[in-house]
Amino acid sequence: MNVETGVVVSAVTSLATGVAAGFVMHRSDFCLAGMLRDLFLFRRTFMLRMFALMLLVTMLLVEIGRLTGLVRMFPFPGFGMPGAATVIGGMLFGVGMVLAGGCVVGTLYRMGAGSVLSAVAFAGLIVGSVFYAEFHPVWKNFADATLFFRGPVTLSQLTGVSHSLLVLCCAAVLLTVLIMWGRRGELVRRSTAERYLQPWKASLVLACLTFWSVSVIGVPMGITTTYSKIGAWLESLIAPGHTAGLGYLKAIAFDYQNTLLGISYRGGPGPALDGVSLMQYPLVAGIIAGGMASAILIREFRPHWNVPASQYVSALAGGILMGLAARMAPACNVWHLMGGLPIMALQSMAFVAGVVPGAWLGGRLLTHILSFNQSR
Amino acid sequence: MPSKEIDMRGQICPSTLLTALREMNANKDLIRSGDLELLFVTDNRDATVTIPESAANMGYEAKVEKSGDGYQIRICKHTS
Numbered sequence A: 001m002n003v004e005t006g007v008v009v010s011a012v013t014s015l016a017t018g019v020a021a022g023f024v025m026h027r028s029d030f031c032l033a034g035m036l037r038d039l040f041l042f043r044r045t046f047m048l049r050m051f052a053l054m055l056l057v058t059m060l061l062v063e064i065g066r067l068t069g070l071v072r073m074f075p076f077p078g079f080g081m082p083g084a085a086t087v088i089g090g091m092l093f094g095v096g097m098v099l100a101g102g103c104v105v106g107t108l109y110r111m112g113a114g115s116v117l118s119a120v121a122f123a124g125l126i127v128g129s130v131f132y133a134e135f136h137p138v139w140k141n142f143a144d145a146t147l148f149f150r151g152p153v154t155l156s157q158l159t160g161v162s163h164s165l166l167v168l169c170c171a172a173v174l175l176t177v178l179i180m181w182g183r184r185g186e187l188v189r190r191s192t193a194e195r196y197l198q199p200w201k202a203s204l205v206l207a208c209l210t211f212w213s214v215s216v217i218g219v220p221m222g223i224t225t226t227y228s229k230i231g232a233w234l235e236s237l238i239a240p241g242h243t244a245g246l247g248y249l250k251a252i253a254f255d256y257q258n259t260l261l262g263i264s265y266r267g268g269p270g271p272a273l274d275g276v277s278l279m280q281y282p283l284v285a286g287i288i289a290g291g292m293a294s295a296i297l298i299r300e301f302r303p304h305w306n307v308p309a310s311q312y313v314s315a316l317a318g319g320i321l322m323g324l325a326a327r328m329a330p331a332c333n334v335w336h337l338m339g340g341l342p343i344m345a346l347q348s349m350a351f352v353a354g355v356v357p358g359a360w361l362g363g364r365l366l367t368h369i370l371s372f373n374q375s376r
Numbered sequence B: 001m002p003s004k005e006i007d008m009r010g011q012i013c014p015s016t017l018l019t020a021l022r023e024m025n026a027n028k029d030l031i032r033s034g035d036l037e038l039l040f041v042t043d044n045r046d047a048t049v050t051i052p053e054s055a056a057n058m059g060y061e062a063k064v065e066k067s068g069d070g071y072q073i074r075i076c077k078h079t080s
Helices: A003-028 A032-042 A046-068 A084-100 A104-112 A116-134 A136-145 A155-159 A163-183 A199-216 A224-238 A240-244 A275-297 A309-328 A333-343 A346-375 B015-026 B028-032 B047-057
Strands: A254-258 A263-267 B003-007 B037-042 B060-067 B070-077
Touching: A003 A104, A003 A199, A003 A263, A003 A275, A032 A046, A032 A084, A032 A104, A032 A333, A032 A346, A046 A163, A046 A199, A046 A333, A084 A104, A084 A116, A084 A136, A084 A309, A084 A333, A084 A346, A104 A116, A104 A275, A104 A309, A104 A333, A116 A136, A116 A224, A116 A309, A136 A309, A155 A163, A155 A346, A199 A333, A224 A240, A224 A275, A224 A309, A254 A275, A263 A275, A309 A346, A333 A346, A346 B015, B003 B015, B015 B028, B015 B037, B015 B047, B015 B070, B028 B070, B037 B047, B047 B060, B047 B070
Parallel strands: B003 B037
Antiparallel strands: A254 A263, B037 B070, B060 B070
16 A cells, blocks of 8 residues: 555544544543543443443454554554553542533534534643643653653563453453443433434444454554644744744654555644544544534534623633643543543553542532522 | 423533432432422433433432433423
């Protein structure tokens, strides 16, 4: 395959993945932010069960892919070593996603479906992402100095236990609890929303999309570097001299060869069109388009602006915090929960250790903000 | 029966459910005596699941209808 064809196949693959993800997430109200938030705010665990199903299927598919050679790069490029910076970044991300009313992907498909609040959170994500560049050198020194381990990226590499054996053990536990939930009827929920897609079906689709992405592109779905790139581009229009001097915007986040498509992905958070743009821009556009298509097809696309001001403030603050935290961790919940946990990436485990208490804290803050609004 | 309409269009999770819980709690005596029903208007699809679930847990009846570009969720005294 020549380079031009490889680039087109890569872009179309990412776009199609995004459209499918945005569509099914909108139809099933699949919300990874809500999964943790509702656990603490309302003691609801339904989305956690859906996540367990997605984790199980992704884990098995990727392992089969690894053993058969369909998944050529393992661990996936982009996963680093765990440290305190990832835990702290995860915690701030948890707070941000609850305040914003959705994570980085939820924000995209809801914005596509006409949510004005999600559009505000999207703007916040861009601001937060580019603001990180201002203190990147200090944070990078802290992150390097507080790594938990140097060298291993996955649990298998850390423990020396076969990855297949670890997958089998995890799969056995997940399968057991899923069967139990299934027998109790706890894997389905009643909804009267038009064309509602049962979330368990969305879990299966999303697991297949992750497998598809790591097989064709080489990495799971990830989009947060895009926010930095958009922010850096906007900043370069306003303050070109300052933007040009920011070291973080010259960094290389990805640099790997896709042997299937015969292309390389090399690029970073700077404003230039590069390998990261090729990987992520079509995915981002696809998720927005998928959410929009879903909403339009069932006549539910109509933006409403008349929302309490406190919710705009919360969405903007949450977006800024998420954008910042996704650079500090680095990466977002989608990258770590849907891509990293299924391969037992240590960095993703550290992210989870931060994002769970962060979601709890975010819930406390959000209820305070809403109560404050009502009392006025 | 008197009805109180709460327009939540444009709002997303969890503010839709938090608002609904606040209204249901604030008006619980009137709803239970059958003197008031609440009508939530929302375009948040998730609310069509979470609000009826919470209403059922509180002993109320919930009916969801598609209305325009969103949904109407009617909360009233349990009749059966």
